[in-house]
Amino acid sequence: MKIAKVLSQNITLAYEAMDLPNIDTRKLKGVLGTERQPTVMETPDTIVVVFPPEPTVIQLGQKRIRITVPESGGKVGDVPLWEIAVKCGELVSGSEHKLIAYGFNYELMALSETSSAHAATMRLFLPNSGAVEAILGGYLSSFTPRLKFQRGQTQYDLILEPLDEQQLKVFMNAHFEYPGVRLPTQDQLHEDFCKGYDYLVSVLPKLLAGDE
Numbered sequence: 146m147k148i149a150k151v152l153s154q155n156i157t158l159a160y161e162a163m164d165l166p167n168i169d170t171r172k173l174k175g176v177l178g179t180e181r182q183p184t185v186m187e188t189p190d191t192i193v194v195v196f197p198p199e200p201t202v203i204q205l206g207q208k209r210i211r212i213t214v215p216e217s218g219g220k221v222g223d224v225p226l227w228e229i230a231v232k233c234g235e236l237v238s239g240s241e242h243k244l245i246a247y248g249f250n251y252e253l254m255a256l257s258e259t260s261s262a263h264a265a266t267m268r269l270f271l272p273n274s275g276a277v278e279a280i281l282g283g284y285l286s287s288f289t290p291r292l293k294f295q296r297g298q299t300q301y302d303l304i305l306e307p308l309d310e311q312q313l314k315v316f317m318n319a320h321f322e323y324p325g326v327r328l329p330t331q332d333q334l335h336e337d338f339c340k341g342y343d344y345l346v347s348v349l350p351k352l353l354a355g356d357e
Contacts, residue, residue, distance in 0.1 A: 146350035147256045152314070154221050155213040155250035156230045156338065158328065161243040163208045165192060168237060173203065176232040199224065203233065210237070221251065221342040227334035234328050246322035249341045255313045255349060262313040265353040266290055266305055298323050303345075305353075313353075317345045 170192060174183045177196050186193045191206035200216040201224055212229045234244070257265060267274050270290040278285050292303040302318040319341045329337060 146313075146353055147258055148346060149254045149256045149312075151221055151251070152254055153213065153215050153250070153252040154224075154226065154342075155211060156226045156334075157212075157248050157250065158210040158230060158234055158244060159246040159248075159322075160208045160210075160237070161245050163205065163237065163242060165190070165205060168192065168205065170194075172236055173205075173233070176203070176229050176236075177201065201229070203229065205233075210234070222335075222339055225335070227338055228331055230334060231328065231331045244326060244328060246320060246326060247328055248318055248320040249338050250319075251315075251317050251342055251345055253315045253345070255315055256311050257313060257353070258311075261307075261310045262353075263287070263307040263310065266307055266313075269353065315345070315349060317341075 170185055170187070173192070173194055174185060177183070177199075181196050181199075183194050183196045186195075191204065193205075194203040195201075196203075200214055202211075202213045202215060204211040204213070210230070210233045212226045212233065214224045214226065230247075255262075267285075267288055271277065271285075271288055274285055274288075287307065289304065289306045292301075292305075294301050294303075298321065300320040300322070302316075302320070304316040306314040306316075308314055328334065
């Protein structure tokens, strides 16, 4: 199993409430430095800041701040999402903006070089596919397993979507929510974000191979 490209990477901060009208958009536009000229789009429920030519997008709304690199290619860590996340968190600090959780999101395209991605997911997660097909009265052409699990205080959501014989789209969310949760320092957030990606890359081939 080989990682072909990174489709999207994201850090999200979740709050108990968010007072959008009182967020200083001028400071928000400067989180990547004063030399960039970002575009700001505002509605009563959402603030979106885009930093061309880089694909970085900051979204505020639904009691969340999302910092996303949405375009294909690149590597996890090419854009300092952790730095932007900490600066955005500082902009909404205060009792009216209580952090309740934060998380990392990774979306990848993986290639199976030795066997069918579809067959691998079926073999591991739906070994009795024939019985399912008999009930359905048809051929099961696709199966998308979703795994939710916990390691320590971190909750994970992993989705494996075979696209064809070789290509497998992988999405993983690492969610941090516990009493008294606080956003780590920039350096720690950087380390945790990269470790989350490294964990996904290391566990994926073992999982699909059925290794213990």
